[in-house]
Amino acid sequence: MTKKIAIGMFQTGRVRDSWKMPGRQDDPNFTDLGYWIDLARRCEAAGADFLFLADSYGYPTLGDAIIPTAIERNVQFSTVDAQMLVSALASATERLGIVTTVSTQVEAPPVITRQYRTLDHFSNGRVGWNIVTGSAQAASALLFGEPLMPHDDRYAKAADHVELSLKFWEGCWEDGALIRDGAAGIWADPSKVHEIVHDGPFFSTRGVLVTPPSPQVTPTLFQAGASTAGRDLAARYAEAVFLAAEAPTLAAQIADIRARAVGYGRAADDIKCLIAGTFRVADSRDEAEAAHRAAIEQISLEHAATLYAYFTGIDLLSLDLDRPIPASAAQGDNGRTNIERFLGPDAPTVREVLEEFRANGVMGKPFLGTPGEIADQAEAMIAATDADGFLVQPDPDGGHDLFFGRVMPELRRRGLLKDELPGATLREHLFGEGRRRLPDTHPGAAFRRSAARVPV
Numbered sequence: 001m002t003k004k005i006a007i008g009m010f011q012t013g014r015v016r017d018s019w020k021m022p023g024r025q026d027d028p029n030f031t032d033l034g035y036w037i038d039l040a041r042r043c044e045a046a047g048a049d050f051l052f053l054a055d056s057y058g059y060p061t062l063g064d065a066i067i068p069t070a071i072e073r074n075v076q077f078s079t080v081d082a083q084m085l086v087s088a089l090a091s092a093t094e095r096l097g098i099v100t101t102v103s104t105q106v107e108a109p110p111v112i113t114r115q116y117r118t119l120d121h122f123s124n125g126r127v128g129w130n131i132v133t134g135s136a137q138a139a140s141a142l143l144f145g146e147p148l149m150p151h152d153d154r155y156a157k158a159a160d161h162v163e164l165s166l167k168f169w170e171g172c173w174e175d176g177a178l179i180r181d182g183a184a185g186i187w188a189d190p191s192k193v194h195e196i197v198h199d200g201p202f203f204s205t206r207g208v209l210v211t212p213p214s215p216q217v218t219p220t221l222f223q224a225g226a227s228t229a230g231r232d233l234a235a236r237y238a239e240a241v242f243l244a245a246e247a248p249t250l251a252a253q254i255a256d257i258r259a260r261a262v263g264y265g266r267a268a269d270d271i272k273c274l275i276a277g278t279f280r281v282a283d284s285r286d287e288a289e290a291a292h293r294a295a296i297e298q299i300s301l302e303h304a305a306t307l308y309a310y311f312t313g314i315d316l317l318s319l320d321l322d323r324p325i326p327a328s329a330a331q332g333d334n335g336r337t338n339i340e341r342f343l344g345p346d347a348p349t350v351r352e353v354l355e356e357f358r359a360n361g362v363m364g365k366p367f368l369g370t371p372g373e374i375a376d377q378a379e380a381m382i383a384a385t386d387a388d389g390f391l392v393q394p395d396p397d398g399g400h401d402l403f404f405g406r407v408m409p410e411l412r413r414r415g416l417l418k419d420e421l422p423g424a425t426l427r428e429h430l431f432g433e434g435r436r437r438l439p440d441t442h443p444g445a446a447f448r449r450s451a452a453r454v455p456v
């Protein structure tokens with residue numbers, strides 16, 4: 001039987017700079033709520049599993065200064081607060097999953113557990129949290145007036161954050177705690193609502209998540225950030241992970257995440273590995289390649305360098321263009337995925353890294369050609385990497401509709417897509433009907449209260 005893949009839709013990763021692309025179909029006016037509602041409705045009509053909204057407080061800086069190109073060209077600069085969109089999108093759709101990004105560096109567990117629980121109620125169980133330690137952390141740290149925390153400490157903090165969040169979600173309210181007996185005037189059973197006492201390395205608390213359990217209890221947990229520490233966090237807690245690289249790197253990353261998950265007592269297929277890629281569809285391969293080249297022409301080297309600085313804090317234009325990134329520059333405490341990706345014996349030169357970022361940004365090579373060619377490439381990618389699906393970034397010229405109208409039908413014809421999204425919740429869309437809650441193999445399940453369980 002053909003493996004059924006998951007399809008998540010990126011908000012148009014280049015929403016921030018697609019405003020200047022000629023001939024686009026979308027009008028990606030990201031300050032207009034109607035744009036987002038329309039996009040969510042189209043994702044739902046096409047049968048996508050979820051819409052993904054990226055977010056970060058960071059923007060491109062070098063040292064302590066904003067890079068002017070970021071402002072001038074809107075390179076990872078202006079955006080809106082994605083979390084604010086979710087209620088509106090949930091109310092405009094019925095089945096579509098909605099995944100948003102919140103960094104564990106910025107908002108504390110009492111804030112985000114309440115937010116996601118509320119949104120899980122409002123969406124009837126369709127929300128997911130993309131757990132990140134955050135891109136452009138140097139800028140974010142300056143913004144919040146905090147020192148830049150060393151990279152691996154940020155991941156240790158993320159683990160503490162997720163542990164505490166899971167305690168709030170899974171450990172506060174026992175099943176049956178909510179009574180809502182209006183006649184008797186009883187809201188909930190105090191013996192079944194538990195205080196969380198947590199004294200971790202980064203977060204301490206004594207308190208209760210006051211919002212009662214939502215359909216998924218814990219939102220579906222995503223993770224992005226493929227550094228070694230990031231993959232380890234994914235292996236411990238994530239139910240789905242976003243990865244972007246070329247096939248051999250992806251295959252190694254996916255194998256590593258699955259092996260680590262098994263090491264943590266989880267099943268290898270408890271994590272859906274989703275490849276983030278750009279899709280450019282046309283009537284012929286030549287046409288698609290020409291359009292891709294034309295799009296690259298619009299991106300200057302300064303733009304590419306600014307994008308790279310956003311993810312890594314490294315100024316490529318200050319380095320020797322004909323040598324690989326030197327070890328001294330590769331030590332930074334910003335994100336590490338896009339540093340580690342370009343190290344090693346076959347490391348490209350700085351010039352090649354710049355060209356790669358110009359052409360593809362953080363994504364791997366695009367999937368391009370006719371719908372049939374793209375489906376061939378997608379199938380080959382799944383076979384080569386053991387991935388479970390895609391996070392699709394449609395090219396800004398064609399927009400989402402070209403992907404929905406031409407590529408999705410071809411994937412469906414080949415039996416790669418689910419006929420219908422199973423279940424009502426996002427977790428069921430990804431794992432099958434009936435799996436509304438975290439499985440027992442997930443560490444969060446250990447925080448559930450029952451007579452037999454020790455206090456959290």
Ligand SMILES: Cc1cc2nc3c(=O)[nH]c(=O)nc-3n(C[C@H](O)[C@H](O)[C@H](O)COP(=O)(O)O)c2cc1C
Pocket residue numbers: 053054055056101103132133134135151224225226227228229230242243244276311334335336337338362391
């Ligand atoms: C498809 C995809 C989407 C991502 N979305 C976000 C995002 O919305 N916000 C964010 O801070 N990081 C996001 N990341 C992760 C960052 O690229 C970055 O790697 C991470 O935040 C820092 O972790 P690292 O040190 O492990 O690289 C995304 C990564 C991928 C592959």
